[in-house]
Amino acid sequence: MESARMCAVGSGAVDIPRLPAGDSAASVGPWRFSASRSRILASACSHPDQHCQPTDDYDSLCQLCRYYKILQFPHMPDMVFPDNILSLEYSKGGRIQFTALDAMKCIDITRLPIQVACAEEWQESRSGTDQKIKPFDWTFITDYKGTLIDGLELTSTLEKINMELLKKREKILFYEDISLYEDELHDHGVASCSVKIRVMPSCWFVLLRYFLRVDDVLSQINDTRMFYELDSPHILVEHTSRNGDLASLKLPPHVVTDPNELAQRLPITSQSLNKIVLPTSR
């Protein structure tokens, strides 16, 4: 099985509702949608000796040690949801999936960290007693755009998503809002990555968002929107990255704390239009 993670540039927002754990699924037209929501990644090694042995055999490691080995992060975000998955499967082949691990693989941990007053304090709080953490991207900025599986791939297009179609009053057949990871930046803001889906009889819409707010300093929102209209030969995919200096924007508090409001006020720093052409036969 071939899979391709799509990475790019960006960041996003918070106050994600904590929906109960569980699985849900629905079939609508040629699509099968499924979602899982589960526990947070443990913060300590679960090996009986509390220390997994270094090994190349990923399966023998506990989940936390496996994540550290794969990602090589000095520290994980406060909350990682390793079993939260949103999956969209096409009847003629191909699947799109959203997972925390793939989102975190798109974090460039060696990127120079944002230099703000709280950065040092944040890193010290996590460095433990005898270990010094090298500077790293403590805001966990990801440009993840979803994982394409079984031959699906992005190609460029000039076609934009018609947002007016989403304003039509239609019954919602399937809805999920799934958190992939989140960090409170040592009480200096929030960094979160989450994905939402809304499925109607005539179309579906996905919003994958990385949201960053460093209080009184800056905000970044990286959005990937996917849109499919029934009987269309493709899915439209739009990536937008927004970035703004909160000190100079002087926005009211209710805007700063609401990612949707904030997204309207932040300047766009990059944007791209793509499509995923769907297979016509198995």
Ligand SMILES: [Zn+2]
């Ligand atoms: Zn372990």
